[in-house]
Amino acid sequence: MGENIAPQNNTLSPFAAQLAARISREGPLTVAAFMDAAAHEYYAAQKVFGRSGDFTTAPEISQLFGEMIAVWLTDMWMRLGRPEHVQLIELGPGRGTLTADIMRTLKAWPDFQNGISLHLVENSPRLRDVQATVLTKFTPTWYDRLDDVPVGFSFILANEFLDALPIHQFEKIGGQWMERRVRFSATKQVFEFTHTLPDIAIESVMPADFVAAPEPAIFEISPASLTVTEQICQRLQRGGGAALIIDYGHDKAGLGDTLQALEKHGYADPLQNPGGRDITAHVDFATCKLAAEKYAHVHGPVTQGAFLQRLGIVERTEVLADSAATPEDARDLQTGLIRLTAPEHMGRLFKVMALTAKDSDIVPAGFADDTGGEESDHG
Numbered sequence: 001m002g003e004n005i006a007p008q009n010n011t012l013s014p015f016a017a018q019l020a021a022r023i024s025r026e027g028p029l030t031v032a033a034f035m036d037a038a039a040h041e042y043y044a045a046q047k048v049f050g051r052s053g054d055f056t057t058a059p060e061i062s063q064l065f066g067e068m069i070a071v072w073l074t075d076m077w078m079r080l081g082r083p084e085h086v087q088l089i090e091l092g093p094g095r096g097t098l099t100a101d102i103m104r105t106l107k108a109w110p111d112f113q114n115g116i117s118l119h120l121v122e123n124s125p126r127l128r129d130v131q132a133t134v135l136t137k138f139t140p141t142w143y144d145r146l147d148d149v150p151v152g153f154s155f156i157l158a159n160e161f162l163d164a165l166p167i168h169q170f171e172k173i174g175g176q177w178m179e180r181r182v183r184f185s186a187t188k189q190v191f192e193f194t195h196t197l198p199d200i201a202i203e204s205v206m207p208a209d210f211v212a213a214p215e216p217a218i219f220e221i222s223p224a225s226l227t228v229t230e231q232i233c234q235r236l237q238r239g240g241g242a243a244l245i246i247d248y249g250h251d252k253a254g255l256g257d258t259l260q261a262l263e264k265h266g267y268a269d270p271l272q273n274p275g276g277r278d279i280t281a282h283v284d285f286a287t288c289k290l291a292a293e294k295y296a297h298v299h300g301p302v303t304q305g306a307f308l309q310r311l312g313i314v315e316r317t318e319v320l321a322d323s324a325a326t327p328e329d330a331r332d333l334q335t336g337l338i339r340l341t342a343p344e345h346m347g348r349l350f351k352v353m354a355l356t357a358k359d360s361d362i363v364p365a366g367f368a369d370d371t372g373g374e375e376s377d378h379g
C-alpha cells in the first residue's frame with residue numbers, strides 16, 4: 001500500500017467506455033455493481049501482483065507466510081484425527097503462491113500431503129493459467145464458485161479474497177439514508193457518485209445505533225462476503241474441517257467510507273479507470289463473525305501480527321536467516337518478517353479469523369488468547 005494519489009487520466013479505456021455506455025442504458029449503478037464489474041475486468045486483464053503490478057499480498061512478500069499457514073493446517077489435521085482425504089480449497093488464489101508454499105512445506109508431513117486434493121475457486125481465466133503453471137504437479141481442479149466444490153472434509157483458505165467482493169454504500173443526506181450509486185458525467189468524462197432512495201429497508205441491515213448517526217455518515221455492507229462466509233460454515237458443518245479468513249479490515253462494526261483503489265502501489269480514485277486498478281473495501285469482520293456464528297465456531301479475529309508470532313514466525317525467520325546463502329537473503333527474510341507482522345505494516349490492519357465445525361471444541365493454534373486482536377479503528 002502506498003501514499004500517493006495517482007494522477008487522473010480522463011481518457012476512457014475501452015472497458016470504461018463500455019461501463020459508461022451500460023450506465024447510460026441502465027441508469028446509475030450501485031457501488032456493488034460498479035465494483036463487481038470493475039474487479040472482474042481487473043483480475044481478467046491486468047498484471048496485478050508484485051513490484052511491477054499494483055499491490056503485493058502476504059504470500060508474495062515472503063515464503064514465511066505460507067510456511068506458517070502450513071504449520072497451522074498440519075496442527076489442525078492432527079487434532080482433527082488425521083483424516084486420510086483432505087480437500088484444500090483456496091478462494092481467489094492469485095498467482096498460486098500461498099498454496100505452492102504450503103504444499104512445499106507439507107513435504108515434511110507426507111501422510112498429510114499425500115491425502116490432499118487441491119480445489120481452486122477462481123473466476124479469472126488469466127489467473128487460472130498462472131495458477132496452473134505453479135501448481136500443475138498437484139493436479140488442481142478449478143471452480144467458479146465455492147458451492148461447486150464437492151462436499152467433504154476441507155481446509156478452506158481465503159487470503160485477501162473477501163476485500164475484492166462488492167460492497168453497497170449508504171450515505172446519510174438531509175436526515176435520510178440514501179444508496180450511493182455511480183453515474184458517468186459525459187461533460188467531464190468521469191465517473192462520480194450520485195444517490196437514490198435505497199431498494200431495501202436499510203434499518204433491517206444496519207446496527208440500530210447507526211440509524212440515527214449524525215451526518216456525514218456512510219454505512220457499508222457486503223452481502224457477497226456474508227454469503228461466502230455462510231457457505232464456508234455450512235460446508236464445514238456438512239463435511240468437517242476448518243477455514244482461515246485473512247484480510248485487511250476492522251473487527252468492530254463502524255461507519256465510514258473504506259472503498260479504495262490501488263494502482264502501481266499508490267492509492268488512486270476508486271471510481272476512475274475502472275478495470276485498470278485494484279478496487280477493494282475493508283472487510284467487516286464483526287458482521288462476518290455474526291453471520292458465521294449461526295453455523296460454526298468462530299475464533300478471532302486476531303491481528304495477523306499476533307497470529308503469525310504465535311505460530312513461531314520469529315523463530316522460523318531466525319533459523320532460515322542463520323542458514324541463508326547470502327547476507328542479502330538473510331536481510332530479505334528479516335524485511336519480510338517486519339512487513340508481515342509489524343503494526344505499521346500488515347501486522348495490525350490485517351486480521352485472521354478461523355472457523356471450525358459447531359460440533360468441534362478445538363481452539364486452533366494462534367487463537368488460544370483472543371486478546372491478540374488489538375483494537376482497530378474503522379475506516
Ligand SMILES: C[S@@+](CC[C@H](N)C(=O)[O-])C[C@H]1O[C@@H](n2cnc3c(N)ncnc32)[C@H](O)[C@@H]1O
Nearest residue numbers: 043057092093094121122123124127159160164
Ligand atoms: C487480491 S487477490 C488474492 C490473491 C491471493 N489469495 C494471494 O494471497 O496472493 C484476489 C483473488 O481473488 C480472485 N477473485 C476475485 N473475485 C472473485 C470472485 N468473485 N470469484 C472468484 N475469484 C475471485 C481474483 O481473481 C484473485 O485471484
